[in-house]
Amino acid sequence: MGRKHRPQSEPVTVFGMCWYRPDQWERLLETAADREKLEDTHAGWLASATKGLFRMRAAGMSVDPVEVDVEAMLRWCRVIGRPFDSAARAEYVAELLRKRHEPGAR
Numbered sequence: 001m002g003r004k005h006r007p008q009s010e011p012v013t014v015f016g017m018c019w020y021r022p023d024q025w026e027r028l029l030e031t032a033a034d035r036e037k038l039e040d041t042h043a044g045w046l047a048s049a050t051k052g053l054f055r056m057r058a059a060g061m062s063v064d065p066v067e068v069d070v071e072a073m074l075r076w077c078r079v080i081g082r083p084f085d086s087a088a089r090a091e092y093v094a095e096l097l098r099k100r101h102e103p104g105a106r
Contacts, residue, residue: 037086
C-alpha cells in the first residue's frame with residue numbers, strides 16, 4: 001500500500017504532538033490544570049502517546065512529536081493568560097511547529 005502523491009502545490013498539514021521529557025513529568029503533573037487527564041507516570045504517558053502517534057501516522061496523517069520544555073510552556077501560558085491545560089498545550093505545540101516549518105527556520 002503506497003502513499004498518495006500530492007500535487008506539488010498542495011500544502012501538507014502537519015500536526016504536532018507534545019513530547020515530554022521524563023525529567024519534567026512531575027513538574028507537568030504539579031502544574032497542569034487538567035491533571036486528572038494525564039497518566040500518573042511518564043512511562044504510562046509514553047506508551048499511550050506512542051500508540052497514538054502510530055495510529056495517526058497509519059491513518060495517513062503527518063505528525064511530528066515536538067519536545068517541549070514544561071517551564072517554557074508555563075511561562076507562555078502566563079503571558080497569554082491561559083490555564084495550563086490540554087488546549088493551551090496543543091496551541092503551544094502548534095506555535096512551535098509553525099515556527100519550525102517557517103521558511104528559513106532550522
